[in-house]
Amino acid sequence: MKKVLLFCICLASTLATKAQTEDKKWNFGLHGGLIQYHGDLGRDWYKTDKTAYGFAGITVSRYLWKYLDLNLLYTRGTLGYDSSVTGFKSDYSSAAINLRLNLIGPEFAVRPYVFGGIGAILFDRQLNFHKEKIDTTFPVVGGGINFRLTPVLSLNLQETFMFTNNDRRDGVVSGKKDDFLMHMAGLTFNFGEKKDADNDGVSDSNDKCPDTPAGVAVDKKGCPLDKDSDGVADYLDTCPDVAGNAIMNGCPDRDNDGVTDLSDRCPDTRGTIALKGCPDTDGDGVADLDDKCPNSPSGSKVDVNGCPMDDDKDGVMNDVDRCPNAFGPESLRGCPDTDGDGVADIDDRCPNAKGSLENKGCPEIAKQDAVRITYIGSKIFFENNSDKLKVASLVLLDELVKILNKYEGANLFIDGHTDSNGSDEFNQVLSQKRTNSVRAYLIEKGIADSRLTATGFGESKPIATNATSLGRAKNRRVELRTAY
Numbered sequence: 001m002k003k004v005l006l007f008c009i010c011l012a013s014t015l016a017t018k019a020q021t022e023d024k025k026w027n028f029g030l031h032g033g034l035i036q037y038h039g040d041l042g043r044d045w046y047k048t049d050k051t052a053y054g055f056a057g058i059t060v061s062r063y064l065w066k067y068l069d070l071n072l073l074y075t076r077g078t079l080g081y082d083s084s085v086t087g088f089k090s091d092y093s094s095a096a097i098n099l100r101l102n103l104i105g106p107e108f109a110v111r112p113y114v115f116g117g118i119g120a121i122l123f124d125r126q127l128n129f130h131k132e133k134i135d136t137t138f139p140v141v142g143g144g145i146n147f148r149l150t151p152v153l154s155l156n157l158q159e160t161f162m163f164t165n166n167d168r169r170d171g172v173v174s175g176k177k178d179d180f181l182m183h184m185a186g187l188t189f190n191f192g193e194k195k196d197a198d199n200d201g202v203s204d205s206n207d208k209c210p211d212t213p214a215g216v217a218v219d220k221k222g223c224p225l226d227k228d229s230d231g232v233a234d235y236l237d238t239c240p241d242v243a244g245n246a247i248m249n250g251c252p253d254r255d256n257d258g259v260t261d262l263s264d265r266c267p268d269t270r271g272t273i274a275l276k277g278c279p280d281t282d283g284d285g286v287a288d289l290d291d292k293c294p295n296s297p298s299g300s301k302v303d304v305n306g307c308p309m310d311d312d313k314d315g316v317m318n319d320v321d322r323c324p325n326a327f328g329p330e331s332l333r334g335c336p337d338t339d340g341d342g343v344a345d346i347d348d349r350c351p352n353a354k355g356s357l358e359n360k361g362c363p364e365i366a367k368q369d370a371v372r373i374t375y376i377g378s379k380i381f382f383e384n385n386s387d388k389l390k391v392a393s394l395v396l397l398d399e400l401v402k403i404l405n406k407y408e409g410a411n412l413f414i415d416g417h418t419d420s421n422g423s424d425e426f427n428q429v430l431s432q433k434r435t436n437s438v439r440a441y442l443i444e445k446g447i448a449d450s451r452l453t454a455t456g457f458g459e460s461k462p463i464a465t466n467a468t469s470l471g472r473a474k475n476r477r478v479e480l481r482t483a484y
Contacts (some may be wrong), residue, residue, distance in 0.1 A: 024192035028380040029059035031186030037081040038171035038179045045181045053078040069100040091125040096140040109148040116141045154188045309463040349409030359484040362409035369403050377402050377480035387433035401445040414438050414454045419472035432456030
């Protein structure tokens with residue numbers, strides 16, 4: 001008996017040295033206690049004044065599930081019954097295999113359990129395995145409680161009821177079968193290879209984050225540390241000391257504009273990413289924070305200060321200045337007016353002479369000149385059935401040139417007409433050629449071709465009857481009109 005106890009103590013010391021954490025699958029226990037008899041001779045169970053013999057034992061358990069273990073129990077000691085009348089006493093060895101159901105999970109330090117199984121008792125001091133010396137114990141049932149002292153070490157208390165299939169050990173072969181009760185206490189030790197797939201120091205069974213990258217600091221649950229408790233692990237958190245959100249990689253963004261407070265020049269006002277979180281009220285690309293003209297017109301070209309550009313410094317900004325490179329009044333949208341007639345030079349056909357808006361900045365044609373131009377048109381004549389000007393007409397056209405040069409912005413319209421003699425097509429071509437001849441002569445004398453428009457109408461617009469020679473003479477004519 002002493003050798004058995006010494007062996008168990010040495011084995012426990014070895015296992016305790018190698019034991020690691022409570023999540024390991026194997027458990028070894030050293031136990032001792034008292035065993036009591038119940039049978040034909042009497043019942044000693046739970047009676048302190050009755051016979052109780054000592055025993056020592058070992059257990060080996062294998063984790064199956066958080067609530068279920070497979071347990072092997074071996075004990076060796078003495079059992080029997082002693083009274084003033086009769087009794088018996090025998091050395092024994094017993095073994096049982098049990099399925100143990102834990103009533104609460106492994107996270108609790110105190111864990112009650114119940115169990116049931118099957119076993120055998122050998123009644124022999126020398127461990128001589130003869131069939132007549134072995135009783136089967138079925139069922140083996142009981143319950144107990146484990147007190148976790150450290151992640152490796154636990155205190156165990158257990159009650160084990162062994163019901164045998166025999167009635168011969170007490171000397172009485174008829175009546176009650178021989179049953180026994182073990183009151184046992186002991187220390188158990190966890191051992192086995194711990195599984196820790198991500199090597200973070202937390203076993204897989206307890207690891208809530210089993211895929212943590214190597215080298216990342218974790219908490220007791222095996223999850224990456226999150227000091228600011230914002231749901232973004234420190235190793236992914238750009239701002240690990242300030243609570244933020246996942247979209248901003250753990251950094252705060254008070255105004256929710258997509259720019260972290262750390263980088264936001266206007267952290268309390270919603271802005272744009274391009275302007276580092278600041279707003280731009282007028283949309284000119286300059287943040288209101290820097291904009292000296294925060295309400296400039298939308299779409300204006302602005303300078304670095306956010307103000308509309310005014311290259312010619314005339315008070316009219318470039319985006320509305322029709323002449324951004326020439327100084328001019330606001331009334332003329334920034335364009336100059338050299339002759340001061342209220343028509344901008346850019347629109348003034350006579351920029352060096354005062355005129356009117358109706359005449360596009362040119363002076364009104366004098367009444368006598370307008371009358372003279374009409375008269376000259378009525379005295380332009382051509383050779384018969386020809387576009388060749390008569391000599392007398394040239395003198396009048398020279399006078400017309402002088403008048404046109406007085407009104408350099410005026411345009412001249414030359415309209416040619418014929419009588420009805422000849423075909424329509426012939427008359428149309430003839431009238432066009434005659435007006436072209438007048439136009440060509442005026443150009444030769446220095447009048448810009450852009451000011452002259454020649455149009456032949458043929459016989460389509462008579463002013464008198466073509467039935468008489470006088471009427472036909474009136475219809476053969478050139479009409480001159482001026483306009484700006």
